[in-house]
Amino acid sequence: MCLAIPGKLVELSNENGLKMGIVDVNGSKTRACLEYVPEIQLGQYTIVHAGFALKIIDEEDAAESLKLWQELIESGAFQPDEPDREPPTFESL
Amino acid sequence: MKYIDEYRDPELARKLLDEIRRTATRHWTIMEICGGQTHSIMRNGFDQLLPDTIELVHGPGCPVCVTPLESIERALLVAARKEVIFTSFGDMLRVPGSAKDLFMVRSEGGDVRILFSPLDALQIARDNPSKEVVFFAVGFETTAPANAMAVWQAAREGIKNFSVLVSQVMVPPAMRAILSSPANRVQGFLAAGHVCAVMGYEEYEPVAREFHVPIVPTGFEPVDLLAGILKTVELLEEGRAEVVNRYGRVVSREGNLVAQKIISEVFEVTDRQWRGIGLIPGSGLSLREAYSHYDAEKKFDVSHICASESPLCMSGSVLQGVLKPDGCPAFARECTPEHPLGATMVSSEGACAAYYNYHRNFAL
Amino acid sequence: MTVLPLCPTPIMQHETVQMAHGAGGRLSQSLMQRVFMPHIHNSYLDLLDDQAKLDLPPGMVAFTTDSYVVSPIFFPGGTIGELAVNGTVNDLAVGGARPLYLSAGFIIEEGFSLAELETIVISMAEAARKAGVMIVTGDTKVVGKGQCDKLFINTSGIGIVREGVNLSCRNLHPGDSIILSGTVGDHGMAIMTSREGLSFQSRIKSDCAALSGMIAAMLDVAPAIHAMRDPTRGGVAATLNELAVSSNVGISINETTIPVKAEVRGACELLGIDPLHVANEGKLVVAVAAVDAAKVLEVMRSFAEGRDAVIIGSVVNLHPGMVVMRTAFGSQRIIDLPLGEQLPRIC
Known part of the structure; x- marks a missing residue:
């Protein structure tokens, strides 16, 4: 359920008394209602569902979790116990 | 794409898969609540890549799938009226009622339009004052803020020719229903990340305690999903029935308070029928009395319309994680996306459709 | 002074397509002369016969048809007219044929802008020129408001299949x-x-x-x-x-x-x-x-x-x-x- 895609706020506007904006996803832009993220600033990322921004993406948390995972990879903490399995082939499925 | 591509890194996914394999010492059955997660799992073939110890069962989190037949029948009746412009998310147009879907109503002359946002329906209402504009307000908690805002704004502007056909449902009551069933096999949950973006995850804490299951709010990208599964397996292995958030960039414990406020301003909790499952007490939202003149069921007098489902379809068991789609005798035989017996085969993210689209040969 | 009553003459200069533009009379002729002929002309079309009589080079003839109903008719990167030429050209070409001649049938909604129609015709002529094909026969019909969405175009095409080429969707072999x-x-x-x-x-x-x-x-x-x-x-x-x-x-x-x-x-x-x-x-x-x-x-x-x-x-x-x-x-x-x-x- 609930496709919600992260995009960057690139324009602010007001329509019929509602705080609205344009959110850019990889160069394609969509109009979104910003009433639920009143503190959002231009340049911030938000997830958009059904034309509504629902949450400003927590950049700190995102960077932290990615860093954590990256460190785990680099430190070799994620070591497979068994040799890499060959990816399944069509017949074996 | 920022905040998407990082979470599709095959290398990171492989490491997480290895870690899941290493962590799981016994068989665990985990349900992903959300149809979007089911879709992502099947699309990326994680069911093939996860160790045999991890069984994923697919939950009821697809609004298209669980919208009851009677709501569809009511929508079809309203959409066929001459004075009505019927608006809906694209997802609902192919969902069959007993005899028709919204596409067929359109082909018979009904004015049925696909929208991306419920606010667009309000604009159509402003532009067409002589028409009645109806929006099919389906969805889980994620979509509730959008639907609620359309009604709230209509009231604020005094727009009279607008109404909504509400079929809003909520996740926690459905989880309780699944966990209370004697047939339940689910030992841990991936909670739906975008539902939690709105509602937070505090309301899952009593569920985790009462039923002794770990619940992990999880995102939708491959790495998010695997990180969610890994955390669930860790909690299961350690015997911890806790709620641990694995979608921190989007989900907080309290959720979006502004959105919650408008939801409860416009909607109140009600009992609701789920297609394939039946009545779940307190699992739905309906318009409050103050907004009842925006209720399309009342405006067009269709609330008495009832409908019963095909007895052949086993989607109820699928939606509760008791039966896997390919365990249904009709799967990919009598029941296909072209001729769906039930809604789980209709929606592209219904569990049956996801199995059919990506893996049907593995079953046949 | 007496003013002689003037018989009202029919309006001949329209901004939009009228039903009469498709009725075969003077307005039909004026539509051809004003919108189509200045942009699309060749030795076949200029004869204004009911058919084009074509000399075909030797080889197997490839023949295809397709109808174009895209909405909007102007879109970023093209028009319905370019689509109608390129689509049919491509259907010939993927069969190994050299596209030579096209027909073009227009179904126009009453009230459609003549200026837009002309823009589309120009885009078709340009697309045909680029693809090296000639539009050698055509037809226009006008239908009532609401009976079609602005403009539909059908194009058919003829090409000659290259010798020694055998392209078919049944030809795939393992290893390809x-x-x-x-x-x-x-x-x-x-x-x-x-x-x-x-x-x-x-x-x-x-x-x-x-x-x-x-x-x-x-x-x-x-x-x-x-x-x-x-x-x-x-x-x-x-x-x-x-x-x-x-x-x-x-x-x-x-x-x-x-x-x-x-x-x-x-x-x-x-x-x-x-x-x-x-x-x-x-x-x-x-x-x-x-x-x-x-x-x-x-x-x-x-x-x-x-x-x-x-x-x-x-x-x-x-x-x-x-x-x-x-x-x-x-x-x-x-x-x-x-x-x-x-x-x-x-x-």
């Missing part, structure tokens, strides 16, 4: 390479994001183009190419499925090789649509023996239409009639035919 000429989904997403009501803005341009020049050059270096298709409606997914079913072979493709423009990816994510299911109007899917793949690819990349050409997979001895994709994660999934219309979804 599958080449895709460039990025997927450009046309469909350009159309979808330019439609009203979806609150979208994008700079996505349709890939609408004639492929006959590139195809001729490909056949020059590799006359034994097994099959070609232009993946229009249903996208690359539908085309690959048709090829797999017709030849009763399996096709295996790699997810990471499929080129998708950044903006198209963004729009597809927003709308919940798989780029492989989205229509293209200037792309080519090619099945060719692996030994010939490199030289075909090199030729394709020397054309603007094939600059991003890439091998996306191969024909396999497994799963006959089915297309299977290896994902970026090493798993496999079926690439199925899309089910009808692509709908933006929320879930």
Whole structure:
């Protein structure tokens, strides 16, 4: 359920008394209602569902979790116990 | 794409898969609540890549799938009226009622339009004052803020020719229903990340305690999903029935308070029928009395319309994680996306459709 | 002074198409003279006969027809007119034919702007010139308001099949390479994001183009190419499925090789649509023996239409009639035919 895609706020506007904006996803832009993220600033990322921004993406948390995972990879903490399995082939499925 | 591509890194996914394999010492059955997660799992073939110890069962989190037949029948009746412009998310147009879907109503002359946002329906209402504009307000908690805002704004502007056909449902009551069933096999949950973006995850804490299951709010990208599964397996292995958030960039414990406020301003909790499952007490939202003149069921007098489902379809068991789609005798035989017996085969993210689209040969 | 009563003469200069423009009388003639003939003329059409009498070079004749009902009729990267020329040219070219002549039938909604009609005719003439074909016969009909959506165009085309070429969707052999000429989904997403009501803005341009020049050059270096298709409606997914079913072979493709423009990816994510299911109007899917793949690819990349050409997979001895994709994660999934219309979804 609930496709919600992260995009960057690139324009602010007001329509019929509602705080609205344009959110850019990889160069394609969509109009979104910003009433639920009143503190959002231009340049911030938000997830958009059904034309509504629902949450400003927590950049700190995102960077932290990615860093954590990256460190785990680099430190070799994620070591497979068994040799890499060959990816399944069509017949074996 | 920022905040998407990082979470599709095959290398990171492989490491997480290895870690899941290493962590799981016994068989665990985990349900992903959300149809979007089911879709992502099947699309990326994680069911093939996860160790045999991890069984994923697919939950009821697809609004298209669980919208009851009677709501569809009511929508079809309203959409066929001459004075009505019927608006809906694209997802609902192919969902069959007993005899028709919204596409067929359109082909018979009904004015049925696909929208991306419920606010667009309000604009159509402003532009067409002589028409009645109806929006099919389906969805889980994620979509509730959008639907609620359309009604709230209509009231604020005094727009009279607008109404909504509400079929809003909520996740926690459905989880309780699944966990209370004697047939339940689910030992841990991936909670739906975008539902939690709105509602937070505090309301899952009593569920985790009462039923002794770990619940992990999880995102939708491959790495998010695997990180969610890994955390669930860790909690299961350690015997911890806790709620641990694995979608921190989007989900907080309290959720979006502004959105919650408008939801409860416009909607109140009600009992609701789920297609394939039946009545779940307190699992739905309906318009409050103050907004009842925006209720399309009342405006067009269709609330008495009832409908019963095909007895052949086993989607109820699928939606509760008791039966896997390919365990249904009709799967990919009598029941296909072209001729769906039930809604789980209709929606592209219904569990049956996801199995059919990506893996049907593995079953046949 | 007496003023003589003047008989009201019918209005002859219109800004919009009237029913009378399609009635065969003076207005029909004026439509031809004002809108069509200044832009499209050749020795066949200028005779104004009811038919074009054509001298065809020797060889097997390829003949095709297609109707164009796209909405909006002006979209980023093209018009319904360019689409009507290029689409039919491509349908001939993918069969190994050199496109020569086209017919064009116009069904016009009463009230449609004559200036817009002329713009479309000009775009058709230019597309025909680029593709090296002549529009040799045509027809216009006007229908009442609401009986069609602005403008529908049908084009039929005739071409001559090259000697020694045998292109057919039944010709795929295990071991063949599958080449895709460039990025997927450009046309469909350009159309979808330019439609009203979806609150979208994008700079996505349709890939609408004639492929006959590139195809001729490909056949020059590799006359034994097994099959070609232009993946229009249903996208690359539908085309690959048709090829797999017709030849009763399996096709295996790699997810990471499929080129998708950044903006198209963004729009597809927003709308919940798989780029492989989205229509293209200037792309080519090619099945060719692996030994010939490199030289075909090199030729394709020397054309603007094939600059991003890439091998996306191969024909396999497994799963006959089915297309299977290896994902970026090493798993496999079926690439199925899309089910009808692509709908933006929320879930």
